[in-house]
Every structure is written in C-alpha cells, then in structure tokens.
Amino acid sequence: MHTGKARAYTNIALIKYWGKKDEELILPMNNSLSLTLDAFYTETTVSFDPALQADTFLLDGQLQNTAATAKISRFLDLLRELAGTKLRAAVTSENFVPTAAGLASSASGLAALAAAGNAALQLGLDDSQLSRLARRGSGSACRSIFGGFVEWEQGTDDITSLAHPLAANGFENDLAMLFVLINDKQKDVSSRDGMRRTVATSAFYPGWLASLPEDLAAIKQAIATQDFTALGRITEANGLKMHATTLAAVPPFTYWSPQSLLAMDLVRQLRATGTECYFTMDAGPNVKVLCRRQDEAAVQQAFSNSFSSDRLILAHAGPGISYL
Ligand code: DP6
DSSP states (O other), X not given: OEEEEEEEXXXXXXXXXXXXXXXXXXXXXXXXXXXXXXXXXXXXXXXXXXXXXXXXXXXXXXEOOHHHHHHHHHHHHHHHHHHTOOOOEEEEEEEEOSSSOOOOOHHHHHHHHHHHHHHHTTOOOOHHHXXXXXXXXXXXXXXXXXXXEEEEEOOSSTTTOEEEEOXXXXXXXXXXXXXXXXXXXXXXXXXXXXXXXXXXXXXXXXXXXXXXXXXHHHHHHHHHTTOHHHHHHHHHHHHHHHHHHHHTSSSOOOOOOHHHHHHHHHHHHHHHTTOOEEEEEOSSSOEEEEXXXXXHHHHHHHHHTXXXXXXXXXXXXXXXXXXX
16 A cells, blocks of 8 residues: 655636646647635645555545546546556545535645645655646646645646746745635636536636736736736736636636625725725636735735624645655
8 A cells, every 4th residue: 555645735826727628638729827825725734555456535534436536547647657557546635624615725735735646655755846747637736736835837748837836035034925715606716617618618718818918927026026016917917807708709608706896895995095905816706815924914804894703714824745
C-alpha cells in the first residue's frame, strides 16, 4: 500500500481565469492572478492499494456518487500513468471551513489531491511540476500549489501552462478578504460549463480577452509598488468584466443574486464613506471583499448589519501546499 497526505489552501483570482483553449489539457485562454487564502483548506489522503477493485472517494465523511468519483478517477489515472501503476486508490478528503457554509473548493481539493498523490507514489514532483499536474484536475488548482500572490501563465501546451508565485514583498500580509456567503436557490452553472458557454457564444468574450494584458500589467505594478487602491480597482473592474461576459452568452446566465447586489452596494457605500474596499465574485453568488487589514474590523462590522455573522468569514494571505 502506498499512502500520501497533503493540505492545500484555496485561492481567489483577482484577475480571473475564464475560458479554455484546450478542454482536455485545461489550457486557459488567458493568464490569471490570485491570492492564496488561509481560511479554507482541504486535507487529502490517498492510498493506492492492491486490495481495491475500484477507486473510492470519501469527502467530509460521505462516500461520493459515481459522477464525483469518476472525476477523481480521471485525475488518479494521470498519477497512475506517471507512476506506471494500475493500483486503485482510496481518496479521503476533508474541507476545512470556519462554518458549515457548504463552500466546496475545487482549487484546494485538486491541489491537495495532486500533492497527496505525489507523496503516495513517490513521484518526486517539484512544485512547478505539481502545478502543471493540479491544473489537469481543475484550472484554478494550479495556483493553490503556491502561497501569497500567484500568477498562472497560460502557456501553449501541457509543459508551459503552470503557476508561479510572485516575488514576495510582504504586501499580501497587509490585506484581508471578507467572504460574504450568500444562500441562493438558483440552479448552479458550474464554472466549467459557464466558461465553455461563454467562450462559444458570448459577444463580449473577445472584448474581455483583449482587455486582459493591460489589467495584468497594471495589477502586477500595483503589487510591486504596494498600491492598494490600484490593486482594488483593477480587481473589482476585472471581476465585473468577467461577469459581464456571461450576460451576453447564449443562453445568457448570471451568478449574481439579489443578495450579491446588496453586498456590492455595501462595498460602494463603505468606499463613499471613507473605508476603502473592493469586491470580486466567482462562479457563484458569494461576494469577496478585499480591504486593508487595518480596516477589516470596520468592514466586517458594516456587513454584519446586513448579513448574519455566521455568513461572514475573514481570510488573510495563506501558504502553499504542505505534506502531512
Ligand atoms: C471564476 O478552475 O473551477 O473561479 O478548470 O473547469 O475546473 P475548471 O474551472 P475552475 O474555474 C475557476 C473560475 C473562476 C475564476 C478563477 O478562479 O480564476
């Protein structure tokens, strides 16, 4: 039996990954840039075991259904191929979230699985190789291999598409992100389906892509010069632009709910009254609010007037993967 265990933290993109140029290899249409966060992480154990007839996947104590297990199995196939083994595996994952928010993260999940598999099969992959591997499970997972600010270079093939950490200057430690968890009854459009539909049909997609080099250059400059105002403005505008592409897809869709709009409005009000903060959103109704660490208490307090406190989770910059 070959066993490995690893932990990976989730990340939130400030410049979004939205669209693939290769669905099989998960090569993105654009570079993206994220901040790894300390509040949510996944711990995963993988055991390749001759006694097993099939792969099994236990998540937070629950045996997962065929579809969820098949996704994990496809990723395990990549590990098996690298190790030259046919052994089936038992995967046990736990998502650590400060509240029962039902917040699952494919980024931390697939990054932890890649690292646990690396350890179990003694593949000896370094973090760059691991980033490439995690990417094959879920694009954003390639960024969760590293801590702090991380850029995913889109690359042109399996070898060149991977993430790397930006040179650390301590700026990330001055930041906080408040997760505003929003309940929503709408049927989800997964990020995978949503971005596919957007690339294929949205009239706004070419405009989104054309605007990215400028956003990326500007945000890297903001990080290098520790310019919070620029960082926040670019983050908020980039997220809004990504979400605008979904409105022009055929058929159109949106991840925004009325509560998301309320949260965005609150951010604008806080800014207008002198507390500088900015929002971003991903493939769901939750809103993430970026602020300076020194303002986190004021931001959290303001949100607690409109959202119950168990729906508010404060996060700070987090580390890359660790082997357990
Ligand atoms: C909106 O990485 O979940 O969060 O590669 O299909 O697994 P797949 O998609 P995923 O997409 C993340 C999209 C996003 C933006 C981002 O994290 O960059």
